[in-house]
Amino acid sequence: xxxxxxxxxxxxxxxxxxxxxxxxxxxxxxxxxxxxxxxxxxxxxxxxxxxxxxxxxxxxxxxxxxxxxxxxxxxxxxxxxxxxxxxxxxxxxxxxxxxxxxxxxxxxxxxxxxxxxxxxxxxxxxxxxxxxxxxxxxxxxxxxxxxxxxxxxxxxxxxxxxxxxxxxxxxxxxxxxxxxxxxxxxxxxxxxxxxxxxxxxxxxxxxxxxxxxxxxxxxxxxxxxxxxxxxxxxxxxxxxxxxxxxxxxxxxxxxxxxxxxxxxxxxxxxxxxxxxxxxxxxxxxxxxxxxxxxxxxxxxxxxxxxxxxxxxxxxxxxxxxxxxxxxxxxxxxxxxxxxxxxxxxxxxxxxxxxxxxxxxxxxxxxxxxxxxxxxxxxxxxxxxxxxxxxxxxxxxxxxxxxxxxxxxxxxxxxxxxxxxxxxxxxxxxxxxxxxxxxxxxxxxxxxxxxxxxxxxxxxxxxxxxxxxxxxxxxxxxxxxxxxxxxxxxxxx
Amino acid sequence: xxxxxxxxxxxxxxxxxxxxxxxxxxxxxxxxxxxxxxxxxxxxxxxxxxxxxxxxxxxxxxxxxxxxxxxxxxxxxxxxxxxxxxxxxxxxxxxxxxxxxxxxxxxxxxxxxxxxxxxxxxxxxxxxxxxxxxxxxxxxxxxxxxxxxxxxxxxxxxxxxxxxxxxxxxxxxxxxxxxxxxxxxxxxxxxxxxxxxxxxxxxxxxxxxxxxxxxxxxxxxxxxxxxxxxxxxxxxxxxxxxxxxxxxxxxxxxxxxxxxxxxxxxxxxxxxxxxxxxxxxxxxxxxxxxxxxxxxxxxxxxx
Numbered sequence: 001x002x003x004x005x006x007x008x009x010x011x012x013x014x015x016x017x018x019x020x021x022x023x024x025x026x027x028x029x030x031x032x033x034x035x036x037x038x039x040x041x042x043x044x045x046x047x048x049x050x051x052x053x054x055x056x057x058x059x060x061x062x063x064x065x066x067x068x069x070x071x072x073x074x075x076x077x078x079x080x081x082x083x084x085x086x087x088x089x090x091x092x093x094x095x096x097x098x099x100x101x102x103x104x105x106x107x108x109x110x111x112x113x114x115x116x117x118x119x120x121x122x123x124x125x126x127x128x129x130x131x132x133x134x135x136x137x138x139x140x141x142x143x144x145x146x147x148x149x150x151x152x153x154x155x156x157x158x159x160x161x162x163x164x165x166x167x168x169x170x171x172x173x174x175x176x177x178x179x180x181x182x183x184x185x186x187x188x189x190x191x192x193x194x195x196x197x198x199x200x201x202x203x204x205x206x207x208x209x210x211x212x213x214x215x216x217x218x219x220x221x222x223x224x225x226x227x228x229x230x231x232x233x234x235x236x237x238x239x240x241x242x243x244x245x246x247x248x249x250x251x252x253x254x255x256x257x258x259x260x261x262x263x264x265x266x267x268x269x270x271x272x273x274x275x276x277x278x279x280x281x282x283x284x285x286x287x288x289x290x291x292x293x294x295x296x297x298x299x300x301x302x303x304x305x306x307x308x309x310x311x312x313x314x315x316x317x318x319x320x321x322x323x324x325x326x327x328x329x330x331x332x333x334x335x336x337x338x339x340x341x342x343x344x345x346x347x348x349x350x351x352x353x354x355x356x357x358x359x360x361x362x363x364x365x366x367x368x369x370x371x372x373x374x375x376x377x378x379x380x381x382x383x384x385x386x387x388x389x390x391x392x393x394x395x396x397x398x399x400x401x402x403x404x405x406x407x408x409x410x411x412x413x414x415x416x417x418x419x420x421x422x423x424x425x426x427x428x429x430x431x432x433x434x435x436x437x438x439x440x441x442x443x444x445x446x447x448x449x450x451x452x453x454x455x456x457x458x459x460x461x462x463x464x465x466x467x468x469x470x471x472x473x474x475x476x477x478x479x480x481x482x483x484x485x486x487x488x489x490x491x492x
Numbered sequence: 493x494x495x496x497x498x499x500x501x502x503x504x505x506x507x508x509x510x511x512x513x514x515x516x517x518x519x520x521x522x523x524x525x526x527x528x529x530x531x532x533x534x535x536x537x538x539x540x541x542x543x544x545x546x547x548x549x550x551x552x553x554x555x556x557x558x559x560x561x562x563x564x565x566x567x568x569x570x571x572x573x574x575x576x577x578x579x580x581x582x583x584x585x586x587x588x589x590x591x592x593x594x595x596x597x598x599x600x601x602x603x604x605x606x607x608x609x610x611x612x613x614x615x616x617x618x619x620x621x622x623x624x625x626x627x628x629x630x631x632x633x634x635x636x637x638x639x640x641x642x643x644x645x646x647x648x649x650x651x652x653x654x655x656x657x658x659x660x661x662x663x664x665x666x667x668x669x670x671x672x673x674x675x676x677x678x679x680x681x682x683x684x685x686x687x688x689x690x691x692x693x694x695x696x697x698x699x700x701x702x703x704x705x706x707x708x709x710x711x712x713x714x715x716x717x718x719x720x721x722x723x724x725x726x727x728x729x730x731x732x733x734x735x736x737x738x739x740x741x742x743x744x745x746x747x748x749x750x751x752x753x754x755x756x757x758x759x760x761x762x763x764x765x766x767x768x769x770x771x772x773x774x775x776x777x778x779x780x781x782x783x784x785x786x787x788x789x790x791x792x793x794x795x
Contacts, residue, residue: 051679071681087676089669091739100669101680103662110660 395426592696
């Protein structure tokens with residue numbers, strides 16, 4: 001056994017990213033690691049590579065315990081990693097990229113350029129690739145990923161961790177990566193391969209481990225694994241929420257027609273009716289947030305249009321979009337949703353400051369009225385309207401971020417990750433607020449990575465995959481399995 | 493390399509044009525004067541190149557040179573301390589390293605953006621200089637220990653040394669890596685903060701060296717020495733092709749940038765454009781930096 005991970009635990013504030021995850025990895029195997037967003041895969045990788053220090057647990061490499069929290073220690077233990085995004089130094093050349101940090105030297109002081117060159121060539125030959133001329137940043141992404149693999153080879157790594165190396169590559173480009181992975185396996189390296197492409201995992205791996213909520217659910221030999229067993233294990237939780245009463249959607253309020261902004265998303269079309277909650281689902285990177293931003297006019301689409309009550313919105317003009325009655329509660333509330341040093345009252349009245357002003361000055365009377373009304377109806381727990389918004393809990397901050405827009409009585413409300421980092425109680429209240437708004441006739445678009453939340457809130461779920469709409473599911477057809485099946489690519 | 497060749501062509505064009513208009517420009521004495529004049533800026537620009545490649549900036553260097561000049565003046569003046577030149581020089585270098593270290597610590601481990609840190613120390617160092625002099629001038633500091641040849645040779649040695657470090661050593665490679673992609677550098681186990689600190693300390697040492705080769709040439713030492721130098725040096729570095737976002741640039745380009753802007757400084761006199769011509773210097777300097785940054789942006793966009 002090459003690598004033994006035992007009961008790793010790691011928390012970030014209140015979030016348990018790893019909750020006793022264990023894993024075994026053998027020399028000469030490609031071991032797949034799959035799981036939903038937030039299952040703990042990335043944290044596990046970061047512990048292995050020395051970026052994060054776990055709270056509890058141990059990792060043994062060839063029986064020797066790994067010293068945590070040091071990139072150098074992980075590297076000298078023989079663990080190398082190939083990241084999802086290129087970690088290339090774009091301005092440096094191939095050989096420089098391969099050896100920076102442990103450069104071959106002459107006279108102890110100088111770079112041995114000729115040795116760097118010949119070693120670089122040898123390493124690229126070992127993975128069956130020609131050398132890259134010029135600055136690495138000028139090479140296509142797939143080549144940069146191959147160089148990352150070459151680097152792992154050059155350090156004589158015993159364990160190579162792949163973190164979704166093909167996520168941004170085409171199927172054909174991915175083939176070259178797969179070939180390199182198989183070569184690593186036949187030379188006795190232990191490979192841990194994280195991917196969202198289940199077909200890729202089935203075709204490449206010898207065993208597959210499924211993670212969920214920070215623990216390992218199961219590890220199976222590839223012969224006993226199918227797409228379905230993986231998805232079932234990835235989801236496998238009870239969804240015992242009280243189902244909200246279905247809303248009664250009316251006329252089409254928001255229509256997105258052929259909206260494109262490559263490479264983030266292309267040809268996205270869907271409708272949201274008044275009184276309807278539509279969820280926008282998909283994996284991280286599928287283009288959901290980018291669509292929400294384009295709908296709100298933050299980013300200008302290259303083609304397509306957004307219509308409110310049949311009238312096309314001017315593209316890329318937030319001020320106009322707001323006038324049309326659209327509101328956006330962004331994903332990053334600390335930076336985009338709230339003005340954090342300011343008070344609860346100021347934040348709540350931010351979007352209506354014109355209507356509560358008299359001759360250009362804020363009318364304190366009106367500000368207090370709006371604040372009191374919103375604080376009460378949203379059950380915002382605060383020491384007072386003048387309390388800085390930072391003094392509130394995450395959940396209450398989010399209510400302020402939503403309340404800011406409710407004061408404008410929006411026709412369309414777009415929520416991006418409305419309950420990320422929010423405690424369970426506030427989460428329930430936010431869900432109730434969203435459903436109430438829909439009942440009052442607001443058209444709501446919810447972007448969320450939290451699958452149970454999406455299923456709970458939405459009358460309909462539009463699932464995105466790789467920047468396109470993969471399909472749409474009515475509430476009665478939407479299950480974790482059906483959503484994930486749409487969200488995860490079927491490689492051909 | 494393209495950038496460097498373009499700059500070199502521009503330099504040659506400027507020199508040729510001026511020589512045709514006024515043959516007095518192309519005399520050994522005049523060219524030597526230009527070299528002596530730009531020597532301290534070349535030294536400073538080489539240090540600044542590393543700082544900027546790492547994605548940082550140091551705008552306190554003018555004040556640093558001023559403070560170090562006063563240390564040198566007060567230390568060596570027979571009327572004041574009258575200490576041996578060697579000892580005072582050593583103290584000045586130690587002071588330079590300490591000042592650079594202060595900038596570096598605040599900018600790295602203190603997590604304050606370096607432009608703010610050095611904006612503060614720019615005033616702080618200048619204030620210290622004024623406190624030390626209290627409006628007095630030092631007029632009797634010894635001058636003979638550095639001549640023109642020494643100044644030019646020292647600057648050339650610094651250029652050569654920093655070029656070797658930048659292109660031939662693991663340290664230089666790591667600086668470029670850490671400047672170009674700090675996150676990836678951390679993942680590779682490079683200590684990015686330590687590299688940045690090192691660049692600021694080196695900047696302090698080179699400020700001392702710049703003071704050493706320029707101050708003894710001045711008739712008096714007063715509290716305004718070095719004022720505005722930071723702008724000229726940053727201009728040279730940026731015009732020389734060092735990317736303000738870090739990761740890119742060469743010592744060769746920086747040196748050509750120094751020569752180009754240093755020449756432009758003096759040619760205005762030789763062009764016989766009338767009495768007002770000298771007042772164009774700053775405007776031309778400003779135009780250079782804007783064109784250089786714009787060229788940089790366009791090149792980045794194309795990639």
